[in-house]
Amino acid sequence: MNKLLDILFVVLLFCVAGCDDNQANQANQAEKYDESTAKSPAVVDVIHLEGGDWGYPTPFAHYPRGPGGFKMALIFDSLLERDEKGLIPWLATAYSIEDKGLTYRFRIRPGVYWQDGTILTPEDVAFSLQYANRYGATWSYVHHALDTITVENDSVVVRLREPQAVMLDSIGRTRIIPKHIWEKVDNPKEFTTPDAIIGCGPYTLSAYSKEHGTYRFTAFDNYWGPKPRVKTIEFVPVSEPILAYENHELDMVGVPPDVLPRFQEIKSNRIIRNPAFWGYRLLFNMGRVKVLQDVRIRRATALGIDRQELVDKIARGAAIPGRLSILPPDHVMAAHDLADLPLDPVQARALLAEVGNVPAMELLCSGQEVRIAELLRQRLGEVGIDLSIKTVDGKSRDARVRGRDYQLAIIGHGGWGGDAGYLSTHLLGDVFDQNAAPSASGIDGFEAPELAALLSQQATEIDADKRRESLHQIQHLAIELVPEIPLFYTAGYTAYRPATYDGWMNMYDHHSMQHSKLSYLERSGAAAKR
16 A cells, blocks of 8 residues: 555656646747757656556556557566567577477576566466466467466476467567466456556556556666666656647657648657558448348448548548558568459449348447548448447447447557457457457458468468468458458658657557657667577
């Protein structure tokens, strides 16, 4: 209880301190930096980023979207980490894959301390994987996939029930938790005491307010790895992010297309185009609305939606039209030789005429997506599909999608650059997990034996070339069968001031630089630790 009171007390302190910081920032806002002469300091005292509540940052209690998971990852390390090119050793100094993909061996880094001063051991790692396998951590996909987990000297050996192509990433990114704290916890989602946020990562949580959506992360002095370049990371609520950035209340901001030219003219700004790994998709609940099992209705829907119009009017050009093959064009496994279904309202009406009467349906969306929904209702109404729009808040929409409580739904999320194994969670009707992130939301009532067989085949294929061939066929079938419709992938812009801080980087499969743990650490140190 005393620790919790300390955290709450610090919340009040940094709210007061934030007022003073903001006044000082506003006083300096007229200052201009020339990138040719201004250099970022080696160590920065504090970075301010846009806040909002994403839950208590444990591997089990945070809200299952990117901002929640990446805050949690500042506290909790994993066996592998991600840089610009791929997976890199982290808590594991080395690993091997044996027995044709059935066995994974990780050598555990010595000299790692938990934030309560206890030494991390291979037993902690084995316990963490067993715990995630049992309870299904929000940011882990090993749930019930592991057979045995054993400790052999300084290594942890994991044996699978069957080979899985995605398992290196899944095991490698599972957060490691201290056994001496969690071994008696049997309801991890409700474990939110101060002990629950003791990890071995580069930052500790020194303040959190659920009500205000504020977080403060402070560098962990005894961190085993690359030294933090940012001493304190503060997530603060702002009503107008662009204005807050211009007033130096934020140190990074997403830049809408309409203000991009103005931002580009200011020498103190650096503008980065984000990878197109965040996007929106239209879901069909074929289990609840049986007529949607008729592929002609789904194809007519695709033919009636102008995806380029969505890019132009909704994303204002800062996006790429969705592809019915699902994987975005920036994805390493994306097929680029497949013919997508074009906009063709005439053909859409012809298909619907073959079907006969198509009932009116409800389109579920959150408030942020209502403009997309309105445009879909207009265009699909023109070809003969009558939609009504049901708007709820984002968390309610996510819960209803996971619970299959919808007819049609729009859902937006990241994760589009991740391992192509997510095609299985998108498309297989038996995927259902209330703990899963929105990017793992499956569909219901979809019957496609050939597609299901290919998805199963790629999931266990360890040979990269053979897996790529299966994924190519899967993308072709997705165009033919239209189990879902990717609407567009956002490819927006991010601005920051190099003179304030220049350590930002993207992960190879993700769209947000501020979500990368390595963005806050010495990069030379990261390389030295490999």
